Amino acid sequence: MTLHNVKKTVLPIVNLVRMQGVPILDQLHLEERLLRCDFKNWCILNVGTPQPTIVMGVSGKPSELINIKSVIYNQVPVIRRFTGGGTVIVDKETIFVTLICSREAIPLLNLYPQPIMSWTGTLYRDALSDFGKFHLRENDYVFNNLKFGGNAQSITKNRWIHHTSFLWDYDVRNMDYLKHPPRSPKYRLERSHEQFLCKMKEIIPSKLIFIEKTLNSLQKHFVLQPTQPEDIDALNAPYAPSSRMLTREELEQELLSTCA
Amino acid sequence: MASRVLWASRAASYLRISTFNRAFSTVLKDLKYADTHEWVKVDGDSATVGITDHAQDHLGDVVYVELPEVGSTVAQGANFGAVESVKATSDIISPVSGEIVEVNEELSNSPGLVNASPYENGWIIKVKLNDAAELNSLMDSDKYTKFCEEEDNH
Numbered sequence A: 001m002t003l004h005n006v007k008k009t010v011l012p013i014v015n016l017v018r019m020q021g022v023p024i025l026d027q028l029h030l031e032e033r034l035l036r037c038d039f040k041n042w043c044i045l046n047v048g049t050p051q052p053t054i055v056m057g058v059s060g061k062p063s064e065l066i067n068i069k070s071v072i073y074n075q076v077p078v079i080r081r082f083t084g085g086g087t088v089i090v091d092k093e094t095i096f097v098t099l100i101c102s103r104e105a106i107p108l109l110n111l112y113p114q115p116i117m118s119w120t121g122t123l124y125r126d127a128l129s130d131f132g133k134f135h136l137r138e139n140d141y142v143f144n145n146l147k148f149g150g151n152a153q154s155i156t157k158n159r160w161i162h163h164t165s166f167l168w169d170y171d172v173r174n175m176d177y178l179k180h181p182p183r184s185p186k187y188r189l190e191r192s193h194e195q196f197l198c199k200m201k202e203i204i205p206s207k208l209i210f211i212e213k214t215l216n217s218l219q220k221h222f223v224l225q226p227t228q229p230e231d232i233d234a235l236n237a238p239y240a241p242s243s244r245m246l247t248r249e250e251l252e253q254e255l256l257s258t259c260a
Numbered sequence B: 001m002a003s004r005v006l007w008a009s010r011a012a013s014y015l016r017i018s019t020f021n022r023a024f025s026t027v028l029k030d031l032k033y034a035d036t037h038e039w040v041k042v043d044g045d046s047a048t049v050g051i052t053d054h055a056q057d058h059l060g061d062v063v064y065v066e067l068p069e070v071g072s073t074v075a076q077g078a079n080f081g082a083v084e085s086v087k088a089t090s091d092i093i094s095p096v097s098g099e100i101v102e103v104n105e106e107l108s109n110s111p112g113l114v115n116a117s118p119y120e121n122g123w124i125i126k127v128k129l130n131d132a133a134e135l136n137s138l139m140d141s142d143k144y145t146k147f148c149e150e151e152d153n154h
Helices: A003-011 A023-039 A066-075 A113-128 A207-218 A248-259 B002-014 B053-059 B133-136 B141-154
Strands: A014-022 A039-046 A052-058 A079-082 A088-090 A095-102 A134-137 A140-143 A146-155 A159-167 A223-226 B018-019 B025-026 B038-043 B047-053 B062-066 B081-085 B088-093 B098-103 B127-129
Touching: A023 A039, A023 A095, A023 A159, A039 A207, A066 A248, A095 A207, A113 A134, A113 A140, A113 A146, A113 A159, A113 A207, A113 B088, A146 B025, A248 B133, B025 B053, B025 B141, B038 B133, B047 B053
Parallel strands: A014 A039, A014 A223, A052 A079, A146 B088
Antiparallel strands: A039 A095, A052 A088, A095 A159, A134 A140, A140 A146, A146 A159, B018 B025, B038 B047, B047 B127, B062 B081, B081 B088, B098 B127
C-alpha cells in the first residue's frame, strides 16, 4: 500500500453516542460540556424527549416568541439554550442529531457560521436526497419549501457544534404555543406553522432509515466510534452549562412587561 | 481603472488604512490584531477591544452581543463574550489580559453596530491592561492583512 493510499483512508474519529428519550435539557448540558470541556469529535443522536418542550436560542425573548399565557397555563417547559437561532417545540417524535467537532476534523472548513452551515447542508443532502428535493434554504433544511428541521450552532476558538431538531412527527396543537417570529426567513412568506412545516414520517419510510442514512453520510467524512454516555469524561468536568429552564416567575414577569 | 486604484491607495494611505487588492475588509494601521480577529487600540495602560471588519463580514448580520460584566477580568486567548449571527453564537476572544472597565451598552439595543462600525461605534469592551508586553504577541496591520488573505485563500 502506498503512502498516498494510506493518507486517503485516514479519517478523523467521531465518537457516536446514541440515546433514546433523554430530556432535551440534559442533552443540551451534555453538548455544552463536550463543546467546552472536551477535545474530541462527537455525534449525539437522541430519539425523542419525554414531554413537549419549547427551546429558544440564546437571545430569545419569550414575549416575542411564545404565547406566554397558554404556555404558563399548560405548564409547558421553556428552555433557553446556549446556541443561536430560533425557537422550536420538541417532543417524543423529534429526532435530535448533533455534531461537535474540532477545527482539525474538517481542515479546510473556516469556523464561521455560513461555511459550517453549508457543510452540514451537503451532509444531509447526501443522506436525504433519495427521499425528496432537499435544500438548505436560508439556513433551514427543507423538502421543496417545507421545513422539517431546526438547526443552530455555536463556535468557539477551535471547535464548533451544529445541532438539529428533526420533525419526524409533531402535534400541530403544540405549534400554537409559538408565535410567528419577528425574524423569519423570506421563503416562509407569512405562512402559518402548519403551512410552513412538514413531517418527515410522510416522506421517509422509518426513523431507522433516516438515522442509518445520516450515519452513512457521516461515514464518508469520519470513522464513527460508538461510545456509551456513561463513558464520557466531560460529564465530570467542573463546568456549569448555561442552557437552563426559565422559571414560572420569569415567564410571568415577561407577560407583565408586555401588558405594562 | 488604473487611476481609480491609484487614487484609492493614496486615499487609503492618507486615512491610515490598508485595503486588500480585492477591496474587501478594512484594516486600520494603528491597531493590533489577534489571529481570532479581534482588534486592540491601546491608550496608555488601557485598551479598547472589538472585532475586525474581516470578522464581521464573515459572521454576517449580528443580532445579539453577549457582553461581560464591568469589573470582571479577561485573559489573553480566553473568551469573554459572544456574538450571535446566522443562527450561531461565536465566541469573542480577548487579545489582552486585564480588568474590564467599560462595556459598550449600545450594543444591547443596536448589535448591528458591530457590522456597521466595527472599529468605532461597534467597540465591545475597554480593559485596564495587566501586562502591556502581551501586545508584542499580536499582529500589526500588515501581518493581519496577510493573515486574512491566507485564511480566505486556503
